Amino acid sequence: MEPIFSTRPPFATTYISISTVFLKQELRDTITAKEAETETMSIRILTPDVVSKIAAGEVIERPASVVKELVENSLDAGASQISIEVKGGGTNSIRVSDNGAGIPHDEAELAFQRHATSKITDMADLESNTSLGFRGEALPSIAQVAQIELLTRAKDEVSGTYLRLQNGKVIERSVRAHPQGTRVTVSNLFRDVPARLKFLKSSTTENSQISHLVTQYGLAFPEVRFSLIIDGRPTLRTPGGGKIRDVLAEVYGLEAARAMLQIEKTGKEGGLSPAVSGYVSPSSLSRASRNYLSFFVNQRWIQSRLLARAVEKAYEGLLGVGRYPIAVINLSMPPRLVDVNVHPTKREIRFSQEPVVFNTVYGTVHRTLVGTMPVPEIGSSFATASILSREAQSREASLADANLEMALTPPPPKPASASAIPLLRVLGQVASTYIIAEGPDGLYLIDQHAAHERVLFERILSEQAEKRVEVQSLLEPLSVELSPSQEELLKSREEILCQFGFAIEPFGERTYLLRAIPAILAAQGTEEAVKAALDSLEEEASLTKREERIAASLACHGAVRAGQTMSQEEMRELVRQMERADSPRTCPHGRPTMIHLSSGRLEKEFGRA
Ligand code: ADP
Numbered sequence: 114m115e116p117i118f119s120t121r122p123p124f125a126t127t128y129i130s131i132s133t134v135f136l137k138q139e140l141r142d143t144i145t146a147k148e149a150e151t152e153t154m155s156i157r158i159l160t161p162d163v164v165s166k167i168a169a170g171e172v173i174e175r176p177a178s179v180v181k182e183l184v185e186n187s188l189d190a191g192a193s194q195i196s197i198e199v200k201g202g203g204t205n206s207i208r209v210s211d212n213g214a215g216i217p218h219d220e221a222e223l224a225f226q227r228h229a230t231s232k233i234t235d236m237a238d239l240e241s242n243t244s245l246g247f248r249g250e251a252l253p254s255i256a257q258v259a260q261i262e263l264l265t266r267a268k269d270e271v272s273g274t275y276l277r278l279q280n281g282k283v284i285e286r287s288v289r290a291h292p293q294g295t296r297v298t299v300s301n302l303f304r305d306v307p308a309r310l311k312f313l314k315s316s317t318t319e320n321s322q323i324s325h326l327v328t329q330y331g332l333a334f335p336e337v338r339f340s341l342i343i344d345g346r347p348t349l350r351t352p353g354g355g356k357i358r359d360v361l362a363e364v365y366g367l368e369a370a371r372a373m374l375q376i377e378k379t380g381k382e383g384g385l386s387p388a389v390s391g392y393v394s395p396s397s398l399s400r401a402s403r404n405y406l407s408f409f410v411n412q413r414w415i416q417s418r419l420l421a422r423a424v425e426k427a428y429e430g431l432l433g434v435g436r437y438p439i440a441v442i443n444l445s446m447p448p449r450l451v452d453v454n455v456h457p458t459k460r461e462i463r464f465s466q467e468p469v470v471f472n473t474v475y476g477t478v479h480r481t482l483v484g485t486m487p488v489p490e491i492g493s494s495f496a497t498a499s500i501l502s503r504e505a506q507s508r509e510a511s512l513a514d515a516n517l518e519m520a521l522t523p524p525p526p527k528p529a530s531a532s533a534i535p536l537l538r539v540l541g542q543v544a545s546t547y548i549i550a551e552g553p554d555g556l557y558l559i560d561q562h563a564a565h566e567r568v569l570f571e572r573i574l575s576e577q578a579e580k581r582v583e584v585q586s587l588l589e590p591l592s593v594e595l596s597p598s599q600e601e602l603l604k605s606r607e608e609i610l611c612q613f614g615f616a617i618e619p620f621g622e623r624t625y626l627l628r629a630i631p632a633i634l635a636a637q638g639t640e641e642a643v644k645a646a647l648d649s650l651e652e653e654a655s656l657t658k659r660e661e662r663i664a665a666s667l668a669c670h671g672a673v674r675a676g677q678t679m680s681q682e683e684m685r686e687l688v689r690q691m692e693r694a695d696s697p698r699t700c701p702h703g704r705p706t707m708i709h710l711s712s713g714r715l716e717k718e719f720g721r722a
């Protein structure tokens with residue numbers, strides 16, 4: 114169960130402690146059974162230990178939260194080099210070392226006291242604050258749920274300070290030599306908080322979250338040299354030369370980095386609308402998940418549905434269904450126009466001028482795309498070509514779609530014969546996208562891509578289950594560059610990829626050689642297919658779900674595209690396979706594969722009935 118922070122009122126302007134469903138669970142585990150019996154009887158004041166563990170839980174949800182807080186502290190300390198070492202998914206140890214300002218001798222203990230911060234002193238500071246931390250909560254919170262060692266030396270000091278903490282208390286202090294900067298080692302995270310440990314995902318998932326996180330900070334701070342080592346393996350290294358494109362090359366591969374379009378910087382720093390900079394992918398480069406959208410406000414990495422919508426709107430009509438762009442969007446704006454104090458981990462923020470932000474981002478990305486690409490024809494919709502603006506065209510297209518949907522009722526579900534379809538006679542193809550066919554009761558319009566996806570999906574799953582996957586060896590092995598999180602997934606889930614027909618082997622830093630592929634992929638977009646298959650594994654899921662996800666992803670890549678002309682024979686073959694499919698009426702993602710216009714309906718429309 115994830116902590117449910119959405120119980121927080123969306124527009125709360127100040128951060129207030131709340132308990133969550135999860136924390137109540139944790140509380141239950143923390144209070145002894147005997148106490149719990151009486152707990153239901155009367156209101157009691159919690160012991161300070163329980164209170165601080167609850168508060169810690171809001172900031173430190175999982176290993177990646179520790180990495181986030183420590184990295185943010187290093188960045189706030191002005192470090193130009195930050196190295197992160199993680200062991201055992203972060204629960205064994207996490208070590209973050211930096212070459213930042215360091216902590217003076219006499220302040221080291223203070224850093225572990227709640228609400229002790231060097232970053233703000235009053236409310237006015239909060240309004241103009243640009244540091245990543247400011248609540249003075251992270252270190253004490255981590256100290257509550259793990260053992261910490263701090264080794265630090267401030268700029269003008271001759272020797273460094275070493276502190277060891279257990280249960281939030283300093284149990285060892287000494288003077289030690291250390292270069293300027295800070296090294297924090299967090300070990301045995303959550304060992305004494307069994308409720309929390311129980312909710313952690315596999316170390317693979319935690320590692321992949323950590324590398325995703327470090328990737329994001331790498332993109333936000335291209336001037337900082339990051340290195341991430343997971344279980345002794347160098348996983349990510351950014352050059353620190355100040356160029357986002359160089360970081361992109363490290364994390365998404367050289368090819369993607371070359372293709373990315375630089376956003377023409379817009380807006381004035383300090384103005385009402387944010388200054389936008391960054392990179393977006395051209396329409397020819399896309400991904401199967403939203404994980405490649407990175408947003409930063411004043412160099413703070415944030416999650417924002419508003420910004421995601423703005424970017425996606427700019428790509429409207431340019432990407433296929435279920436495809437998302439890669440984007441690195443930096444907004445810089447006066448701190449007083451953003452409230453970063455609405456979420457315990459500051460992952461979500463609130464803009465005081467949402468429409469302005471939305472329009473600025475949408476407009477900027479849109480201009481970048483249109484400026485570098487031919488405007489695509491609206492080939493896949495039913496709208497007739499028109500001389501209206503592109504905007505109006507797409508409005509018309511969706512209207513036309515809506516009208517058509519009303520006129521053409523989708524085939525009614527037939528509970529008796531499952532969802533089998535009748536024998537169909539292919540008449541032709543419309544817009545190189547739909548097959549038009551006649552059945553015993555009227556007309557069928559079949560989405561060729563969706564239909565083929567369904568057919569392949571079922572075939573892949575049954576071949577995999579029966580261990581007779583058709584494999585095609587590649588004469589020339591194909592090299593594939595993976596992102597750090599894709600690499601983590603590959604390491605732990607290579608087996609499942611094998612089962613589906615991939616043969617892949619390591620070849621240098623995050624580069625892999627593909628020696629064989631599932632035969633259904635023929636050779637079209639193989640690299641994309643491997644990446645999409647890996648991305649589809651990202652979320653934790655049951656085994657069958659995982660297999661279905663891979664199958665769906667492969668089916669999508671292997672299937673005939675919309676816009677591809679098909680011969681009469683190819684269409685007949687596809688329809689024959691559809692007739693034999695188990696659930697021919699929907700594609701693996703649940704969208705309809707066909708629309709039925711019944712004879713009765715036709716008669717009615719033509720005034721014959
Ligand atoms: P916050 O970041 O909100 O101020 P933290 O608990 O994360 O609170 O850190 C407390 C204080 O410890 C910081 O304000 C800073 O002065 C000091 N500190 C923590 N980490 C570092 C670091 N890596 N380098 C220098 N100072 C640090």
Ligand code: MG
Binds near residue numbers: 182245246247251
């Ligand atoms: Mg901090």
